[in-house]
Amino acid sequence: MSGIAGDGGMADALRAATARISAASDTPRLDAELLMAHALGLSRNALLLRQRDLRVPPGFAALTDRRVAGEPVAYITGFRDFWTISLAVTPEVLIPRPDSETLIEAAVAHFTARAPRSILDLGTGSGALLLAALSEWPDAHGLGIDASPGALAVAQGNAERLGLAGRATFRPGDWAQGIDGRFDLILINPPYIARNVALAGDVLHEPDSALFAGVEGLDDYRRIVPDLRRLIAPDGMAAIEIGYDQKDAVSALLGDAGLTVRALQDLAGHDRCLVATMSKGTGAMQLTP
Incomplete structure (x- = not known):
């Protein structure tokens, strides 16, 4: 045990926890603050504003030990903020x-x-993308598909807790198989890690089924892309998450399916999202820088 639980010394406890967590995390101070806030039943902002008046709760030491052992903060606290919403998450x-x-x-x-x-x-997981979109557009309705019953239960719980259950439907499925109709917006974050890639950090605790996609990391894209033309509504779009080095390979799949493709970068400057829309003509890929 870390020996940092006790009746006070909030600043000292956070410094000590930060030092210990630094071996397991690139954001040790943030992790320490999130764990302390969770132990106190407060938001992180409330912790930072009130820390001089707070005492270290006995449970903080055990939470710190779990993080030092590599368990992700989100699984320890049970929640993760995303876009403008807060989501319950489980392993x-x-x-x-x-x-x-x-x-x-x-x-x-x-x-x-x-x-x-x-x-x-498609591949809704916790419901993060769908529920973030529904929170952005209050007149929209959405369908979330996942092969995991456990994930669907988490997503349904999140929809209910956020007051979005009336506009969100979740059901089991194998990507787009059996889905009819067209959608204005399709959100897709499939597994895209190659099977032989060595992982480290938080992903070691996450479900393999949400991470790995064959030898090249492209297996699920190959299954999803052929259905997109029949699913994207006129003037609609699909937003597809990719690995940092997969833009060309996935863009080629989308282009071969007759879709126009545009790549967007994340905050770190990595290619992260491909926007696919209906091509005006048919045939070869059109890739917009």
């Missing part, structure tokens, strides 16, 4: 990351003159 689902907000940013940029009314989220 059944991938932890939502700021990189994935690039897909929502792409949708906001696309739908400037009008709002999407119908949204499809």
Whole structure:
């Protein structure tokens, strides 16, 4: 045990926890503050504003030990902020990351003159993308698909807690198989890590089914892309998350399916999102820088 639980010394406790967590995290101070806030039942902002008046709760030491052992903060606290919402997360689902907000940013940029009314989220996981989109467009309705019953339960719980259950439907499925109709906005964050890639950090605790996609990391794109032309509504779009080195490979798949492709970068400057829209003509890929 760390020996930092006790009746006071908030600043000392946070410094000591930060030092210990630094071996397991690139953001040790943030992690320490989030764990302390969780132990106190407060928001991080409330902790920072009131820390001189607060005492270190006994449970903080155990939370710190779990983080030092490598367990992600989101799984320890049970929540992760994403876009403008806060989501419950469990080891059944991938932890939502700021990189994935690039897909929502792409949708906001696309739908400037009008709002999407119908949204499809393939591989919904915690429901992060679909629920973020529904929170952005209050007249929209959405369908989230996932192969994992555990993930669907988490997503349904998030929809209910956020007051969005009336506009969000979740059901089991195998990507787009059996889905009919067209959607203004399609959100897709499939597994895209190659099977032989060595992982480290938080992803070691996340479900393999949400991470790996064959030898090249492209298996699920190959299954999803052929269905997109029949699913994207006129003037609609699909926002597809990719790995940092997959722009050319996935763009080629989309182009071969007759879609126009535009790449967007995340905050770190990595290619992170491909926006696919219906091509005016048929045939070869059109890639917009």
